[in-house]
Structures are given as C-alpha cells and as structure tokens.
Amino acid sequence: MAQGQMAPGIVAGRLSSDELAANFDDLHPAYAPHEAAVAADRCYFCYDAPCQTACPTEIDIPLFIRQIQTGHPEAAARTILEQNILGGMCARVCPTETLCEEACVREAAEGKPVEIGRLQRYATDTLMARGVHPFTRAASTGKRVAVVGAGPAGLACAHRLAMLGHDVVIHEARPKAGGLNEFGIAAYKATGGFAGAEVDWLLQIGGITVERGSALGQGLTLDALRADYDAVFLSIGLAGVNALRAAGEDKDGVRDAVDFIAELRQAGDLSALPVGRNVVVIGGGMTAIDAAVQSKLLGAENVTVAYRRSRAEMGASGFEQDLAASKGVRLMFNVMPVAVHGNGAAVEIELEYTTSAGGSVTGTGETIRLAADQVFKAIGQTLEGAPEGLELEGRKIKVDGAGRTSVPGVWAGGDCASGGEDLTVTAVAEGRDAAMDIHAQLSA
Ligand SMILES: Cc1cc2nc3c(=O)[nH]c(=O)nc-3n(C[C@H](O)[C@H](O)[C@H](O)COP(=O)(O)OP(=O)(O)OC[C@H]3O[C@@H](n4cnc5c(N)ncnc54)[C@H](O)[C@@H]3O)c2cc1C
Numbered sequence: 116m117a118q119g120q121m122a123p124g125i126v127a128g129r130l131s132s133d134e135l136a137a138n139f140d141d142l143h144p145a146y147a148p149h150e151a152a153v154a155a156d157r158c159y160f161c162y163d164a165p166c167q168t169a170c171p172t173e174i175d176i177p178l179f180i181r182q183i184q185t186g187h188p189e190a191a192a193r194t195i196l197e198q199n200i201l202g203g204m205c206a207r208v209c210p211t212e213t214l215c216e217e218a219c220v221r222e223a224a225e226g227k228p229v230e231i232g233r234l235q236r237y238a239t240d241t242l243m244a245r246g247v248h249p250f251t252r253a254a255s256t257g258k259r260v261a262v263v264g265a266g267p268a269g270l271a272c273a274h275r276l277a278m279l280g281h282d283v284v285i286h287e288a289r290p291k292a293g294g295l296n297e298f299g300i301a302a303y304k305a306t307g308g309f310a311g312a313e314v315d316w317l318l319q320i321g322g323i324t325v326e327r328g329s330a331l332g333q334g335l336t337l338d339a340l341r342a343d344y345d346a347v348f349l350s351i352g353l354a355g356v357n358a359l360r361a362a363g364e365d366k367d368g369v370r371d372a373v374d375f376i377a378e379l380r381q382a383g384d385l386s387a388l389p390v391g392r393n394v395v396v397i398g399g400g401m402t403a404i405d406a407a408v409q410s411k412l413l414g415a416e417n418v419t420v421a422y423r424r425s426r427a428e429m430g431a432s433g434f435e436q437d438l439a440a441s442k443g444v445r446l447m448f449n450v451m452p453v454a455v456h457g458n459g460a461a462v463e464i465e466l467e468y469t470t471s472a473g474g475s476v477t478g479t480g481e482t483i484r485l486a487a488d489q490v491f492k493a494i495g496q497t498l499e500g501a502p503e504g505l506e507l508e509g510r511k512i513k514v515d516g517a518g519r520t521s522v523p524g525v526w527a528g529g530d531c532a533s534g535g536e537d538l539t540v541t542a543v544a545e546g547r548d549a550a551m552d553i554h555a556q557l558s559a
C-alpha cells in the first residue's frame with residue numbers, strides 16, 4: 116500500500132510501483148517505422164541546412180533524414196555516428212528546441228519543426244538493436260593515450276582515438292562508466308538502462324580499456340600519466356557543487372540535487388527512494404528542473420522551483436519549464452533563499468524577493484516562507500580536483516579551440532574545460548575534436 120502524497124516528512128513509497136513505472140516512462144517514446152517515415156517526409160532537405168549549423172557535432176541532418184525517408188535507417192545511423200558516437204543518447208537528451216529544431220525552417224514557417232531528435236533516435240536505435248558496431252579500427256599506431264573521466268567527452272575522445280589506431284586507457288573514478296549519462300540525466304530521458312548499453316556498444320570498437328575506480332588525484336598524478344602515455348585527455352566534468360549561502364543550510368533534508376538525481380538513477384526500486392512531501396528546489400537550470408520533476412513523479416505533494424532571477428533569465432529552456440509546469444511543479448521567479456528553518460530538520464524555507472537586471476540580483480527585503488521538508492541545491496556545479504599547474508580560465512581548465520591546455524601533451528574537454536555550453540552534445544564534440552588534434556600531433 117503506497118504512503119500517499121500527504122505523508123509527512125521524507126518518506127519512501129509515496130506511489131505504487133505501477134504509478135511510478137508510468138511516471139518514469141520514456142519522455143519521447145520511440146517512433147514506429149511508419150511514424151518515422153511520415154516525420155522524415157516533412158523535411159525540405161535544405162541546402163546549407165540551418166539545423167546542421169545549429170548542431171554542435173555538425174551532423175549532416177538532411178542526409179540522415181533522406182536516408183530514413185528512403186528506407187535506410189542503418190545508413191542514417193552511420194551518418195549520425197560518424198559525427199557523434201553518442202548519437203543515441205543525444206537523440207534522447209539534447210535540448211533540440213534550442214538547437215537543431217529551433218533552427219529548422221519549418222519551425223520558423225509553421226512553429227512545428229521536423230522532429231530531428233526523434234528521427235535520430237529512430238535511426239540509432241535501429242542500428243544498435245542489431246548489436247553491431249559500424250566502425251573498425253585503423254592499423255595500430257603503437258601510441259598510448261590516457262583519458263581521465265568516462266563521461267560523454269572522455270568516451271567520444273577515446274572512441275575516436277581507438278578508431279584511428281591508438282590504444283586508450285580511460286581512468287574513471289566511479290565504479291561505472293558513462294559520467295552524467297549514467298548518473299545525472301533525468302531517468303525518463305534515458306530509460307531501460309540505455310546509458311550502460313550505449314557504453315558497452317561504444318567499447319565494441321576495441322582498443323579501449325576502462326579502469327574503473329581509478330581517480331586522478333588519488334594515487335594517480337598528471338605527471339605520472341604524462342610520463343606513461345603519449346598524450347592525456349582530461350574530461351573530469353564538474354564534481355563540486357556551489358554552496359547555498361543561506362542560514363540553516365546544514366539542516367537535515369537539505370542536499371545537493373545532483374546527489375539525489377544520481378541516487379535516483381541508480382535505484383533498482385524507485386518505491387524505496389524517499390522524497391519529501393513539500394520539496395523546494397533552489398536553482399534555475401536543467402538540474403533544478405530535473406530534481407523538481409522527478410520529486411513530483413516520485414509522489415511529492417508540493418514541489419517548487421525557486422529561482423533568483425526572472426523567467427527570461429532562466430537557464431532551463433521553455434520546453435523544460437513547460438514540462439515542469441505540466442507535471443505540477445510550481446515555478447517561482449525572483450526569489451532567493453535566506454534561511455532554512457526547523458529544529459534539526461528542515462520544516463520551512465524563507466525566501467527573499469529580488470529584482471534582477473544587467474546580471475546583478477538585489478534583495479527587496481520582503482520575504483515569504485514555504486513549507487519545505489526537503490530542499491535541493493541546484494545552483495551550479497564547479498570544477499573540483501583539477502591537477503595543479505594547469506592554467507584556468509574563469510573556473511574551468513583553459514583550452515584553445517582544439518582542446519589543448521597550457522601543459523604540453525595534455526588536452527581537456529567537456530564541462531571541465533573553458534568554452535562551450537555544458538551539454539552532452541558539446542562534450543561529445545569537444546572530445547572528438549581533441550582526439551583529432553591529439554592524432555594530428557602524434558602523427559606529426
Ligand atoms: C542533473 C543534470 C542533468 C542534465 N541533463 C542534461 C540534458 O538533459 N541534456 C544535456 O544535453 N545535458 C544535460 N546535462 C549536462 C550534461 O550531462 C553534461 O554537460 C555532460 O555530461 C558533460 O560531459 P563530461 O564528459 O564533460 O562530464 P561528466 O558527464 O560529468 O563526466 C565526467 C566523468 O569524470 C569522472 N571523474 C571526475 N573526476 C575524476 C577524477 N579525478 N579521476 C577520474 N575520473 C574522474 C566522473 O566520475 C565522470 O564519470 C545535465 C547535467 C546534470 C548535472
């Protein structure tokens with residue numbers, strides 16, 4: 116018998132297993148073949164296609180849609196995967212509404228773009244369902260490259276290097292590869308263990324060894340890697356979390372949204388995962404929305420996202436804001452946390468109204484209190500554990516356009532490196548491009 120949404124405190128089993136299964140089902144279910152054909156027929160196959168320019172991995176979108184339209188989804192998959200080896204995951208998680216689909220000429224003309232993301236998923240799923248890997252390795256170069264971090268950037272870099280004939284060792288701190296694909300992305304975007312299956316499929320290329328539980332900074336140093344390998348690629352993501360800087364932040368019930376999401380992604384049984392009755396998420400990006408939506412789907416009664424700036428300034432896209440609202444999440448703008456109240460455990464959160472303009476946020480002095488037995492901090496991740504000696508830019512590892520850091524023989528990409536948006540697809544593009552530059556240098 117489920118506890119129900121009204122049960123006080125942070126408790127497990129608010130909903131029945133059937134309700135949870137329905138709630139966490141695929142956000143964008145896969146196309147059936149006839150649906151894919153109809154969707155592909157809407158494409159104009161534009162010359163100089165704006166959708167392709169808007170894709171960080173520059174997939175030849177009109178070509179792959181034409182291949183689907185003519186009944187060759189596996190050829191379409193190859194077109195996609197040549198540019199983006201994690202095309203299957205990106206088809207599920209890319210904010211297409213702000214990338215390719217926003218640029219699609221049918222979006223401008225009719226407000227309804229060609230559904231590029233779902234077509235990409237149809238093609239890549241079709242190929243991956245056969246369990247085959249479409250690429251083979253070049254003859255061995257005898258060169259060895261160390262990749263640190265097995266997230267999207269590290270995996271894309273490793274795969275490209277392996278394809279080019281280099282031997283790659285990935286050092287991954289966690290017991291599983293995949294990075295935030297495995298531990299961060301909302302559960303309803305990557306259902307059915309897709310993240311793990313995609314890693315296994317990617318590794319079929321051969322030439323890549325993944326050392327799980329091997330962390331840079333814990334017995335493994337950059338100097339040692341530089342001495343042992345011909346090149347090093349750092350793709351350690353952003354492991355730190357910003358502090359709330361509100362009184363009572365240490366009370367029970369206040370935790371990092373990314374930890375909660377990781378726990379949720381790894382939970383074998385969602386009915387065993389505790390969630391509050393009154394949940395407040397502090398932040399305005401993808402992580403905030405994901406924590407809020409998933410809390411609601413777990414059965415929290417009231418879920419509020421509290422963001423210190425205006426709706427227009429929110430990092431989460433319009434699509435994500437609408438998704439949250441459609442699940443019953445309340446979005447509050449121009450409020451910032453002042454204090455978490457409660458005797459040991461959180462009971463209420465006090466928020467101060469703000470005005471925001473030109474990048475600055477000012478409190479108005481007026482406050483409001485919301486019931487909050489669970490408070491998630493989703494106010495941004497930070498670089499943690501970057502090796503000493505690397506020049507930083509802002510709060511990330513400084514790289515040039517090809518991913519070279521200030522230290523010879525060391526490249527970096529993905530969230531930990533300067534430039535680019537913090538997106539899965541951007542991490543893939545940066546990993547791939549760094550691999551090409553490493554290859555050029557090792558071949559010179
Ligand atoms: C909650 C959440 C939801 C998101 N949702 C989306 C989404 O829907 N769509 C989207 O496009 N993007 C999304 N993102 C962003 C996206 O997940 C990241 O941009 C992307 O994963 C970055 O890839 P990466 O390889 O740079 O880093 P990560 O995916 O963070 O991978 C870094 C890897 O390095 C490992 N590592 C860290 N330190 C060390 C060390 N010292 N030694 C060895 N290994 C180490 C980590 O364990 C991890 O496996 C989301 C992010 C979060 C936090």
Ligand code: SF4
Binds near residue numbers: 160164
């Ligand atoms: S912009 Fe739209 S219509 Fe044109 S090629 Fe891209 S998906 Fe097709």
